[in-house]
Amino acid sequence: MLEHGGKLREAMQRYGGSDWIDLSTGINPVGYPAPALSPDAWQRLPEPDPALVRAACAYYDAPGLLPVAGTQAAIQALPRLRAPARVSVSAPSYAEHAHHWSRHGHVLRQVPYTALDAAVRDSDVVVIVNPNNPTGATVPPGQLLAWHAQLAARGGWLVVDEAFGDTAPALSIAAYAEQPGLIVLRSVGKFFGLAGLRLGFVAAAPALLAQLEDLLGPWAVSGPAQEIALAALRDRAWQQATQARLARDGERMRALLPGASGTPLFHWWAQAQPEAFHEHMARRAIWVRLFRDAARGIRIGLPATEAHWQRLEQALRDWNQR
Incomplete structure (x- = not known):
């Protein structure tokens, strides 16, 4: 099968640790609260x-x-x-x-x-x-x-x-x-x-x-x-609130990644060293999507919590100061 985002178990097996942040898929990390089923x-x-x-x-x-x-x-x-x-x-x-x-x-x-x-x-x-x-x-x-x-x-x-x-x-x-x-x-x-x-x-x-x-x-x-x-x-109320939240979070992510493009749900970063960046993030238990071949770059989804945002921002600072 083709390579896709996710596969967090694979990341854990390779790098160890358990408190991982999965930013590899571009899926809304604060999903719709499923109701009780009949x-x-x-x-x-x-x-x-x-x-x-x-x-x-x-x-x-x-x-x-x-x-x-x-x-x-x-x-x-x-x-x-x-x-x-x-x-x-x-x-x-x-x-x-x-x-x-x-x-x-x-x-x-x-x-x-x-x-x-x-x-x-x-x-x-x-x-x-x-x-x-x-x-x-x-x-x-x-x-x-x-x-x-x-x-x-x-x-x-x-x-x-x-x-x-x-x-x-x-x-x-x-x-x-x-x-x-x-x-x-x-x-x-x-x-x-x-x-x-x-x-x-x-x-x-x-x-x-x-x-x-x-x-x-x-x-x-x-x-x-x-x-x-x-x-x-x-649920139109949830949809409207989510659109507003994703817009804010998307702008926050764009500010962290100069030159990135994408949607509110994910950003594409044409990193000059995508393999090294992917490894850098994985060593900090942050899973991003690495693209090789013709599409060389990194795709990063949104963190779910403020604590996850803080970890991502620190990992980016570490990368920029290496």
Whole structure:
């Protein structure tokens, strides 16, 4: 499997210690407080709940959505719904997209964000992460819709991964996803801090959603996940307070990392010595995400508590004074 954030047990085994701060994922560290669950959530087969879909459509401003077991489930399934095609994936970005489109007979190329406009002209499928993970790069909605129109005119697809889009709602094009050839992925795990639920949504034309649902099979999303997500998607007071907190914390992080880019949930730092920095932080029981190869740099998520902020700030001072 590909390398991802998390894997805190692995860090502990390698470096020792137990009081670790995990900043490697970009997931909201102060997640939605899950409510008590009904007995039915555990005892019944998890048939789809229309109330969950209605709440998600209202939250994401989408005409129609399919709940899936995390956006990862859709990322793995979508390449199986097309005949072999010419596929361009934005790069660097979430590596699972390129990994799965490279299979099933597709011809894959990874394209820098600055070259996407040219790639649209000779691709059948274009996949874009917006905001991008790990760099935070963004593409304006108008540009995305123009690219979709070009692709759809010849039966192509534009796939837009908006997993980190909650803190930048103006970027979303989920409202247009009923149009053929436009597929938008949304995640409950990032903004709501509920990655363990394994829940996401796909916005697309009804015919494609039906194909995807058939491919994924019955009971794709657990009953507990549906109940917790329904409460989270309806809780506008929590959402508003969290947006404000993440904005403040994002600005605090940006001030600590000169030249960094990103979103309120994570920052991308093109560190000149990323391996050494990663090792420096790990020796202080702070786990950040190291990117090698073409995307050389560090991604840092948000601390959960003031004590964690203080430890991070001290570790950064130590690094700068070495």
